[in-house]
Amino acid sequence: MALGNAARTPLIRFLGRRSVPKSLDHTPRPHPASPSGTLPDSFAAYRAKAQQHGPLGRASFVSGAIGRNAGASLGPVQPKQGEFFDRDELPSRFHRLPFTEAEIEAVETGGASLYA
Known part of the structure; x- marks a missing residue:
């Protein structure tokens, strides 16, 4: 098989030129599986109520409760009755x-x- 100057013909055939739709709707809307079916008022309002491994609000960080004080000042670390570490x-x-x-x-x- 000779590898001369013959033009290579791709095996994939595209149907037409790429085209981006003229009008795309980028307005925010709730996810179809959203339990409330509504959008939050603002990201700050959402963040104040959201939970991910603890509260996401900045109040816990601003008040200095976490990271600024010694761990002993946060209280005793003893398992409750029936809990084990x-x-x-x-x-x-x-x-x-x-x-x-x-x-x-x-x-x-x-x-x-x-x-x-």
């Missing part, structure tokens, strides 16, 4: 089991030792 504080039946030699070898060989 570590699995080792639970009864022994909930403790982690040690890995067996077969499990270690299976992980190290990517599972190939199970079929050898």
Whole structure:
């Protein structure tokens, strides 16, 4: 097969020239799955009520409650009744089991030792 100066013909055929629609509606509207079906008044109003791993409002940062004081000043860090911080504080039946030699070898060989 010669690789001469022959023009290369692409295998993909496009139907026409690219065209951007003349009128696109960029007005904000609520998501179809929105529970309220309405937009918030402003981003600041939304942010004041939003939750993501805790409040997103700036009040907790401005007041200096987090990051400016020592951790001890935030209060005692003791688990409530029936709560545990570590699995080792639970009864022994909930403790982690040690890995067996077969499990270690299976992980190290990517599972190939199970079929050898």
